Structure formats: C-alpha cells, structure tokens
Amino acid sequence: MVRKRLTFAMVALFVVFAVGTIGNSVLLRLPLLDAFYFTVVTLSTVGYGEIYPVTPESKLFTSMLILIGIGILAVALETIVEEVTRRSVMEVLKPKAPEKKFLENHYIICGYGRIGQIIVSELSRTGEKFVVVERNPEVVRELSEKGIPVIEGSPLEEETLRKAGVEKAKGLATVLEEDSDNVFITITAKTLNPNIYVVTKVSNREVIDKVYKVGADRVVAPELEGGKMLARALTSPHVIEVLETLALTKDVEIAHFRIDEASTIVQKTLTESKLEEQSGAKIFAVCHKDGLDITPRPETILKSGCILLAIGKRDQIKKLEHILAEK
Numbered sequence: 001m002v003r004k005r006l007t008f009a010m011v012a013l014f015v016v017f018a019v020g021t022i023g024n025s026v027l028l029r030l031p032l033l034d035a036f037y038f039t040v041v042t043l044s045t046v047g048y049g050e051i052y053p054v055t056p057e058s059k060l061f062t063s064m065l066i067l068i069g070i071g072i073l074a075v076a077l078e079t080i081v082e083e084v085t086r087r088s089v090m091e092v093l094k095p096k097a098p099e100k101k102f103l104e105n106h107y108i109i110c111g112y113g114r115i116g117q118i119i120v121s122e123l124s125r126t127g128e129k130f131v132v133v134e135r136n137p138e139v140v141r142e143l144s145e146k147g148i149p150v151i152e153g154s155p156l157e158e159e160t161l162r163k164a165g166v167e168k169a170k171g172l173a174t175v176l177e178e179d180s181d182n183v184f185i186t187i188t189a190k191t192l193n194p195n196i197y198v199v200t201k202v203s204n205r206e207v208i209d210k211v212y213k214v215g216a217d218r219v220v221a222p223e224l225e226g227g228k229m230l231a232r233a234l235t236s237p238h239v240i241e242v243l244e245t246l247a248l249t250k251d252v253e254i255a256h257f258r259i260d261e262a263s264t265i266v267q268k269t270l271t272e273s274k275l276e277e278q279s280g281a282k283i284f285a286v287c288h289k290d291g292l293d294i295t296p297r298p299e300t301i302l303k304s305g306c307i308l309l310a311i312g313k314r315d316q317i318k319k320l321e322h323i324l325a326e327k
Contacts, residue, residue: 006083009076016043016069023065027058043069103165106130110155110174110185112139115201115222119173120148126253126314133164155185161192171197179203183211190215197258254309255317256287257324261304264326271298279320281312 020039025032042062053059106129109119116132123130131149134140143150153160155174166172166189174185179202186200200216202208203223211219259266265273276283286293286300287307293300302308310320 006076006079009072009079012072013069013076016065016072020065020069023061024058027055027061028053039065042066043073103131104168105170106165106168108133108161108164108166108169108172108189110172110182111176112136112143112150113175113177115175116173119175124148131164133160156181156188158188158192161185161188166192166196169193169196171199173199173201175201177203179207179211183207183214186211186216187214252311253314253317254311255321257308257310257321259302259304259306259308259324263304263324265302265324266304268302269298270296270300270302273302275308275320275323278323279310279312280316281310281320283308283310285309 017036017039020043021032021036023035024030024038025035028035028038030038042065053062107123108131109116109123110133112120112132112134120130120132131151132143133151133153133155134143135152135154137152140150140152151160151164153163155161155164155176172185172189174182174189176182176185182200182202186198189196189198197217198215199218199220200211202211202219202221205221205224208219208221265275270276270283270286275281284295285308286296286302287309288303288305308324310317312320
C-alpha cells in the first residue's frame with residue numbers, strides 16, 4: 001500500500017513539474033531551462049525574485065501550481081519518511097534465525113495454521129526442539145515475539161528447508177492447506193534427508209496410499225482420524241478416556257524409537273538389551289517388516305530398522321532415548 005502511494009506521488013510530482021515548466025515557458029516566454037528553474041524555486045517556496053509572474057494568466061497559473069504542487073510534494077515526502085521508518089522498524093523486529101547448534105536432532109513444522117498450532121503446543125509441552133517454517137510475515141513476527149523458533153519463507157523452497165536444518169532434523173510435519181504442497185514438501189525433505197521421519201497431512205483420503213508411495217512415513221487425514229476417534233468414543237468410551245489421560249498427563253509419555261543399524265542392541269533379545277531395566281520405561285510393542293508385535297516376549301530379537309513403542313515417565317523416556325543412541 002505504501003509503495004503504491006509512493007509511486008503515485010512520484011508520478012504526480014513529475015507531472016506537476018512538467019506542466020509547470022511548460023506553462024511557465026509559454027506564459028512567461030522563458031527558455032525551458034529557466035522555466036524549470038522557476039518551477040523548482042516556486043514549489044520549494046524559496047522565491048529569489050529573479051523571475052516572477054506579471055500577467056493575470058501567469059499569476060493564476062503560478063497560484064494553482066503552488067497549491068497543487070506543494071500538496072503533492074508534502075504527500076511524497078510523508079510517504080518516503082513512512083517507508084524509511086517502516087523498513088527500519090522491520091529490520092529491528094526481523095526474527096533472528098535459530099542458531100545452527102539448535103538445528104540438530106529437532107523437528108520441523110511446515111505451516112502454522114490450526115493444526116500447526118496444536119503441534120507446536122504439544123512439542124513445547126514435552127520439551128522437544130522444533131522450528132516452524134512460515135511464509136506469512138505477520139505470523140512470523142507473532143511467533144518471534146512469543147519466543148518460538150521460526151524461519152520465514154516458503155516451505156516449498158528447498159533453500160528454506162535447508163535453513164530449517166532439514167539435513168539434521170529428526171522429523172518433519174507438513175500441514176499446509178493444499179495436499180499437493182504437502183506432497184511436494186514430503187518429496188523434497190526425503191531427497192535432502194532420506195532418514196528424516198515425515199508426517200504428511202492430507203484432506204483427500206483417496207490420496208493416502210499415493211502419499212505413502214512418495215516417501216511419507218505417516219499420512220494423517222484429520223477428518224478421517226477424527227471420525228474414527230468419534231466412533232471409538234461411542235463404542236469404547238473407557239479406552240478413549242485412558243488414552244486422553246495418558247496424552248494429557250505431563251509426567252507420562254508414549255514414544256517411538258527407530259533402532260539404528262549401528263546401535264549396540266542390534267540382534268540382541270529384549271532381555272539381553274536391558275532397555276527396560278536400565279531406563280525404567282516399558283516397551284509395549286515392536287514394529288518390524290513382518291508386522292506389529294504387541295507385548296513383545298523377552299526373547300524377541302531387536303533388528304535394525306525396527307520401531308520400539310515405549311511408555312514411561314519423561315525422564316525414563318529420555319534415558320531410553322540415550323541408551324538407544326549409543327553406538
């Protein structure tokens with residue numbers, strides 16, 4: 001808006017000087033250079049007195065030129081000052097990019113809409129490291145003022161994801177409005193970091209399988225998931241109450257961990273790994289290529305690439321994460 005007003009004011013000012021120069025040249029019979037000089041002196045209200053209008057026509061023309069020209073000049077100067085001030089304030093309020101040390105083993109949230117806000121709230125509650133990628137400058141300023149790590153830019157651009165530390169990120173959630181945008185971000189993230197865990201939001205349930213094929217580790221359709229949850233609330237209300245209690249309890253967490261091929265527990269049994277004994281957390285499921293093993297037996301072999309699902313207090317989950325990170 002300010003730029004449009006400034007452009008209009010500058011064009012109008014040019015027109016006033018052009019009309020003033022031509023008008024003074026004709027009415028006062030002056031060369032164009034002298035007429036331009038007289039126009040500048042008149043509009044700047046300097047008035048050296050070297051040249052002045054003498055005929056009624058030239059006096060009327062000069063009076064109108066002063067009234068219109070000074071008004072336009074004032075608007076132009078005001079707009080310039082406003083633009084300079086705005087840029088200065090924007091520079092001061094411009095959010096600082098998170099430090100590179102922070103952008104390691106973290107989560108990236110692409111989009112700060114309704115779902116993005118919930119994700120940020122939950123990650124903040126559990127003390128996880130994360131950064132938001134948002135293209136709306138006003139939202140970016142709001143997040144920055146709240147102390148929430150944010151990168152300004154389009155998550156559709158590879159350079160923006162690099163700024164968010166996608167190469168060293170633990171996971172990424174893309175929750176933009178358009179399914180095509182979320183799919184594009186999924187492909188880009190997996191290209192830059194094949195090991196990153198990507199959760200993709202879709203609106204059309206018919207594209208879920210296709211999104212899995214392009215690399216998403218988890219595809220969520222909010223309406224579909226919400227419908228299933230409502231159905232469970234009708235048929236198994238007590239189960240939902242237990243799950244909600246676990247989700248809302250600050251001291252209890254449910255977490256998943258992927259077993260790296262370099263981990264010291266690879267090819268060991270659950271008992272031999274001593275994961276539960278050392279951490280205090282309870283491993284209640286193991287996901288592998290053959291399916292999901294609920295309540296795994298002590299002799300269950302832990303293979304590379306398996307996903308462990310565990311429940312426990314926050315400090316227990318942190319201990320388990322530390323143990324699994326040992327190589």
